[in-house]
Amino acid sequence: MSARYAGFETVSQFEVKELCERLSKPKRQHTDDDLKMTNRSAHEIFKTRSNHHIKTRFIGKKKMSTNDMQSLVNRLSNTKSERVPDSQRIHSKEDKYMKGVVASHAWNGHIKPYTKCSHENFENVLPNAFHGTVIKCQTGQSEEPRNMTRLQVVIDDFTNLTLNETFQYLPDPTFNISNEPQKSVQSGGSTFTIRGEGFNNVGNITVEKVDKPCEVPDDSLAVCKTPPHLNNETNNQTIIVHFDGLTVHIPIEYVTDPTFVRFGVLEYDKESSITIKGRNILNGARREDYSIHVGLDGSCFLPDITMQSITCYPPKAVPRTNQTDANTVYVIVNVGNIKAYIGDLQYKEDVNTLAFVVGALAAALATAIVIGLSAVLILRKKKKKAIKEFKMELMTREEMIRKASREEFADAQMNIRDIKSDLVTTRVPYSNYQNYILHQLFPNQDISNNPLLHDSEITDDRKAGIKSAIEKFEMLLSNKLFLKSLIQTLDRPNMLTMQEKAHFASVLSISLLGNMRLFFDLVQCLLVDMVRSSTKKQHKVLFRRFDSITMRLMVNWLQIGLYKHLTSRSGIHLFMLYRAVQTIIEMGPIDALTGNSKNTIAEEKLLKMRIEYQSLTLQIDLNGNSDQHYPVKVLDCDTISQVKQKCCAQIYKNKPASEIPHNDELSLEWQQGKAGKLLLNDIDNTSDRNNGLVCLNTLKHYMVQDDSKMALMYKQHDDDDVYVNSTEIRTESVTSEDITLLMPDKCGGEELETHKWHLVY
Helix, strand or coil, X not given: CCCCCCCCCCCCHHHHHHHHHHHHCCCCCCCHHHHHCCCCCHHHHHHHHHHCCCCCCCCCCCCCCHHHHHHHHHHHHCCCCCCCCCHHHCXXXXXXXXXXXXXXXXCCCCCCCCCEEECCCEEEECCCCCCCCEEEEEECCCCCCCEECCEEEEECCCEEEEECCCEECCCCCEEECCCCCEEEECCCCCEEEEEEECHHHCCCEEECCCCCCCEEEECCEEXXXXXXXXXXXXXXXXXXXXXXXXXXXXXXEXXXXXXXXXXXXXXXXXXXXXXXXXXXXXXCCCHHHEEEEECCCEECEEEEECCCEEEEECCCCCCCCCCCCCCEEEEEEEECCEEEEEEEEEECCCCCHHHHHHHHHHHHHHHHHHXXXXXXXXXHHHHHHHHHHHHHHHHHHHHHHHHHHHHHHHHHHHHHHHHHHXXXXXXXXXXXXXXXXXXXXXXXXXXXXXXXXXXXXXXXHHHHHHHHHHHHHHHHHCCXXXXXXXXXXXXXXXXXXXXHHHHHXXXXXXXXXXXXXXXXXXXXXXXXXXXXXCCHXXXXXXXXXXXXXXXXXXXXXXXXXXXXHHHHHHHHHHHHHHHHHHHHHHCCCECCCCCCECCCCCHHHECCCCCCCCEEEEEEEECCCCCCEEEEEEECCCEHHHHHHHHHHHHCCCCCHHHCCCHHHEEEEEEEECCEEEEECCCECCCCEECCEEECCECCCCCCCCCCEEEEEECCCCCCCCCCCCCCCCCCCCCHHHHHHHCECCCCCCCCHHHEECCCC
């Protein structure tokens, strides 16, 4: 029997009596089903009949006696089931408990609904606390914090389970409740906060008449929802909050529920916000209490809420809806227990952006192609026209340039012919050997005052000693080694200045004119030593500077040796080149102060301004009393000094420069002026003055005409000369004011000398 009934539950007294009654009944007749069960075990037969809910007595070969039944009962009562709860498998989810905290325990086994907890501090098993393998018990009160060390669970008065673990009673939570009541809408569901300490030790925080328990963000704060307002109570009510077995009374003031204005069907463009109007929106409810549902699964973002309106941004994607129109969804405002239907939101249908963009791009592309083709055709037409006009203009300019070139070439040929004819009669004005040497070795010095051309004043008593010293010095100068040592010594740094070195080289060159072979050997020896003593980097710039006596001697030797070649061969060509360049340059405007010219080959000296000018031919009378007149070509933009230079160049051509008078020594007189004879000056009282600048007078300023007669005279200090027109002097005299106006400005000329200008500022 023990083997056959192994694995069954522990049999109670009631079940034993029921089994005895069934076994005491008489044996029934065999049926077909009984014959089929003959070969089965008693355990299987009992299980099968139990499943079919058939109450029959135990099948046996004979009726059991009272002793047999008692023996069976004893054996069944002592049978230990394999499904008896195991006390070793009891475990606790929490180690710390306080008054009212529910203690949950679980084990591997089946639990009957009449199980109970037994401990002096456990009140009772909670209703509906059985969940298969879980029992929930509620603790009792404790006067002070303490620890429990023993837990006993009794099941059906047969099984006692004991758990030897520690349970701790903690202090009750403390509260910080304000005397001012918190506001809530009458429909309930508004959130309110309770502040204190020890909230994490509480199992559940619940509000009466509210199903949802409170939330505990931290140990000192609990967020709960208010119950609905009772109709038979005043607006100021007290609600009860349960902290497990501890209750707290919270004063609440109920206010009127918020109302909202419906907007019917509202079109939404998926970008802007919608506004929901109403009253008492924030009266009794907080911003966190509000939520707006759009459709079945959409929510509205709430950036701003006031007492009269709610601003929200619906989702851009259309939420799910239960309406026939897929683009129309309902809008519901939730605040506490209030769910207010506001209206329907109709999303505008999305335009096929891709098709629109493709169409726009195609149209733009077609338009661009048409415009491009039109522009290409127009540009080609304009280009052809521009090319044709450019060719015509180019041909016109080429013709003008050819004409101007022919004229200028003819003028140049005439000038060259005049130069050649002058050279045939007067030849090239070469300087003699002595003047050439002095000009080359002592530039920018007056030759007549050079001490080398004059004998030194020496007394008779010193004459013999000086003559002997000079003879000995001449012997030293003929020694190449002495000259080399002397020059290298003087070439040392900080011995002589640049001017002193140049002057020494010039004097030494003159002393060596009688022995050019020695001069050549000395220069060669010095150059070889200088090249050998320099580095490779210095070779490139060795002959760019002439700051040594050696380089000066080399230059002087070359200049002295070229004199014969210049006078016999290349001098005439250089002179003709000089005269040709001078003639071409003087044919165009030249600024008297800067030297910039219109006809020049030097870019830095090019006159870039466009200046209108006209060529004039003046009849020049030398000294004003000669019957011979010299025709001189000038420009109306030339200053008086430039006119004097051109007159001197024409009158004193092919003569040495020393015989040509300077501009300051000459005066130019216009003999056919409007007021008689008129003395022309660069600056006088009639000069143009503007902002402290004075412009030099030109022939155009005096309105000189072509083929006018001029007199070039040496300046004479004669106060009796009156420059008036000869035809007008017979009828009237010139007043002192007219004479003063035409006289040179001697007072302010020096002050404005630094502020002069001619063609350019």
